[in-house]
Amino acid sequence: MRQIARETVLSLIATGIVVVLCCLLYPAAVYGIGQLAFHHQANGSLIDKAGEDNVSNPVGSRLLGQGFKAPEYFHPRPSAAGAGYDAANSSGTNLGPISDKLLNGAADDPNTKDVDESFAGIKQLVAAYRAENGLSEGTFVPADAVTRSASGLDPDISPANAELQVARVAKARGVPEESVRSFIARHVDGRDWGIFGEPRVNVLATNLALDRELPKQPAPAPSGAAGLAAAPQP
Numbered sequence: 330m331r332q333i334a335r336e337t338v339l340s341l342i343a344t345g346i347v348v349v350l351c352c353l354l355y356p357a358a359v360y361g362i363g364q365l366a367f368h369h370q371a372n373g374s375l376i377d378k379a380g381e382d383n384v385s386n387p388v389g390s391r392l393l394g395q396g397f398k399a400p401e402y403f404h405p406r407p408s409a410a411g412a413g414y415d416a417a418n419s420s421g422t423n424l425g426p427i428s429d430k431l432l433n434g435a436a437d438d439p440n441t442k443d444v445d446e447s448f449a450g451i452k453q454l455v456a457a458y459r460a461e462n463g464l465s466e467g468t469f470v471p472a473d474a475v476t477r478s479a480s481g482l483d484p485d486i487s488p489a490n491a492e493l494q495v496a497r498v499a500k501a502r503g504v505p506e507e508s509v510r511s512f513i514a515r516h517v518d519g520r521d522w523g524i525f526g527e528p529r530v531n532v533l534a535t536n537l538a539l540d541r542e543l544p545k546q547p548a549p550a551p552s553g554a555a556g557l558a559a560a561p562q563p
Contacts, residue, residue: 369382374390374392376388376533376537379541380538380541391484393484394478394483394532396408402498403486403491404461406483407454408478419481421477421480430448434451464493484531485518485531488513488517488528495513502539502545509539512538516530516535518530
């Protein structure tokens with residue numbers, strides 16, 4: 330009995346030590362290091378309309394994609410997260426590279442009226458991307474423009490993808506294409522540490538900067554209306 334009691338006490342002491350180390354000291358150390366060395370990232374990389382770090386009044390996170398659809402903004406890559414860009418339902422399509430559904434899509438089954446089974450494949454997404462951006466039939470479309478990421482929340486697009494959207498964005502904002510092209514060149518993020526990953530454009534941060542640097546211009550008034558406005562009143 331004495332041996333059993335001794336082993337029980339040692340087990341309880343060992344359990345207490347492990348609990349203190351793994352459940353208290355280790356999480357506290359990780360939290361402290363994160364807050365001191367990586368404060369912005371540890372708090373979700375949240376930013377406000379000015380593109381500044383802001384936890385109390387954010388418009389989004391640099392780490393999570395959002396569904397921009399207006400023509401005056403750069404659009405993200407397609408998403409399979411819920412209904413699209415749903416941070417509570419992060420997911421990809423789980424379709425392999427030779428999947429017929431991934432390549433050719435799937436139409437609704439007329440026999441299941443209550444279930445939306447349609448799925449836009451790469452062919453449909455390529456056609457829609459070219460039409461949306463006024464591109465010719467033979468224009469090469471970057472893979473990230475027509476494929477969904479594994480998370481469905483990818484916040485970045487490739488510089489090539491952004492370049493193909495320049496004409497649409499410039500037209501919608503009423504500014505020269507060269508101004509938008511120069512703007513994009515200034516907002517390309519390089520490889521991490523100079524060697525990891527690929528150059529990329531953060532869609533949320535770039536669109537926020539776009540509103541600040543190249544705001545949408547008002548449509549010009551018709552010449553007839555301008556003439557009537559300038560005419561002297563009787």
